[in-house]
Amino acid sequence: MRTARFQKAVTPMRPHGSHRFDVFGPKIGRRLTLFGREALQLWLRMEADPQVVTYCERPMRISGRSRAADFWVETNVGEHLYLVARLPPGPSAGQGACPCPALEAWGRARSIALRVISPDDLNDSETLCQNRLTMLQYVAARPLATVAEFRTTILSACEGELSLAVLERQFEQIDPAVVRTTAFSLILQDRLACPTIASQPLGPRSQLVKR
Numbered sequence: 120m121r122t123a124r125f126q127k128a129v130t131p132m133r134p135h136g137s138h139r140f141d142v143f144g145p146k147i148g149r150r151l152t153l154f155g156r157e158a159l160q161l162w163l164r165m166e167a168d169p170q171v172v173t174y175c176e177r178p179m180r181i182s183g184r185s186r187a188a189d190f191w192v193e194t195n196v197g198e199h200l201y202l203v204a205r206l207p208p209g210p211s212a213g214q215g216a217c218p219c220p221a222l223e224a225w226g227r228a229r230s231i232a233l234r235v236i237s238p239d240d241l242n243d244s245e246t247l248c249q250n251r252l253t254m255l256q257y258v259a260a261r262p263l264a265t266v267a268e269f270r271t272t273i274l275s276a277c278e279g280e281l282s283l284a285v286l287e288r289q290f291e292q293i294d295p296a297v298v299r300t301t302a303f304s305l306i307l308q309d310r311l312a313c314p315t316i317a318s319q320p321l322g323p324r325s326q327l328v329k330r
Contacts, residue, residue: 311330
């Protein structure tokens, strides 16, 4: 396996007025600290995106600025540097305007695409964010090997839409927490869908269907 270009944050400093979130990232196998709601939403999206292979929070400082880039991300098709725009409201803020041309040039020289994100685009519902956090907590609590052997069987059981409670009853010989963790890992891999994941809290009545 190729070593990730960035592996730890360059600074632990919390920007003034931002909330602190201490989380565990299953994809990178370590704890990380995030500052601000935007960083939390970006992190949740990366952990829920099957195209994302690995990532690093605050991987580098922006030249000539006191802030750090928000994330470096490696996907199946390349590398990206994510920067949440902190610009005055206006047309440029919503059009991905690059606030740091030198950083963009640095990225081009290394085949790293700069992605400037408007805060307005980080608008996932509170329910979706909480459901993703719930799934990641289950996945982080159990080694992948514990659930890997059940994935194919549970995926097949979801050919027709059924609830999480019914799925757990069908596999009553298995620890319900393992069944639930397996289902959640399949949702995060985009192999199972939960139609109400953005509108209703995950629970026994949540419906699951194979993609």
